[in-house]
Amino acid sequence: MYHLACIHCGAEYAPGEIIYTCPKCGHLLTVDYDLDAINVSREAWNRRPISVWRYREILPVTIPPVTLQEGGTPLYHLERLGAEMGLPHLYAKHEGMNPTGSFKDRGMTVGVSMAVQLGMKSVACASTGNTSASLAAYAAKGGIPAVVLLPAGKVALGKVAQALMHGAKVIAVRGNFDRSLEMVRDLCLKHGIYLLNSVNPYRLEGQKTIGFEAVDQLGDVPDRLVLPVGNAGNISAVYKGLRELETLGFIDRLPMMTGIQAAGSQPLVQAIQGSLPAVVPEANPETVATAIRIGAPVNGEKALIAIRETGGTAASVTDEEILAMQRDLAQKEGIGVEPASAASVAGIKKLVEEGRIDRDERIVCVVTGHLLKDPETVIRQCPPPIEIDATEQALLSVLHLSS
């Protein structure tokens, strides 16, 4: 029902081949389904609970999946923030509400299931944090050992805690994410370990379901879908999935795919704004949003297609803008996200202020990870609790109340 295909030269490979890029030309692979042969209807999907596995006919897993009940995340109408920005139809899809607190769980339920399906004995990834947390949890559930490589000192505390507690072998590399990814790719190729970074096309299959759910929850295709971009896997996955829905005849148009990066780490934005044929890596990416502190996005080639084919765009936001939006989401909407996630909404604020988007658009911002992932950045921004003596008088005094 499906095979692997190179997005550049079109070469086709059997689904069971353990390859991550095209052996002929070195470009990225994708999972191609014979959509004409797939027997599915939207009504059948709608009868199932909303989750990654609602859409199982266009996922590659044929065994009982390794699942922690991922997906089915809330879509919130951002009424207050939208009113402030003059955007009446602004929504946030809160991927922090997944089992380990980020969208990576969608990719890992499929990725780890594929590892089992393909008979792989161990799994590995490099990570800015969330991928490692998710891989560790799903590997634990699947009963296979996991190795994760993290850039030393550059991963938020909650994510390291998760990877450690779920029992992965956690290795801190004295280098950045891009170097860690090179090292783990090499390790996997030489030692038969299954690589579960987003260069693995099967992992992206799980992540494409964010777009399916957004359409189902909104009851229509949003005009614009906005994602924070690091390795550019998620934006590519969502675009691919929606193209499949279009081919199946379930939707009749695509949203304008919009990628947001941090100002100190924005190679995709530069490629879009400069109309470059390819993404030029940035040697020293830096941002408070450590999840998207990536200079050489492996899925850049796919992301350029996603943005260009849908008339979307890419924009960057400063660390100050990211943190201000993290506070706004928390304090005006009750939505707690980590800094990288706030980038998508901060990006929309900037685009609307610059007059680059229509105020009537229906916009879904994907907020990718939970507030508790990065408690240190929260603590740095907020005043500490007010400590008092254990007396009524002390309590009333700090509240400026009289007895």
Ligand SMILES: Cc1ncc(COP(=O)(O)O)c(C=O)c1O
């Ligand atoms: C919270 C969060 N947001 C966004 C991203 C970026 O996703 P991608 O690398 O698929 O572009 C990541 C990646 O680690 C992440 O953890």
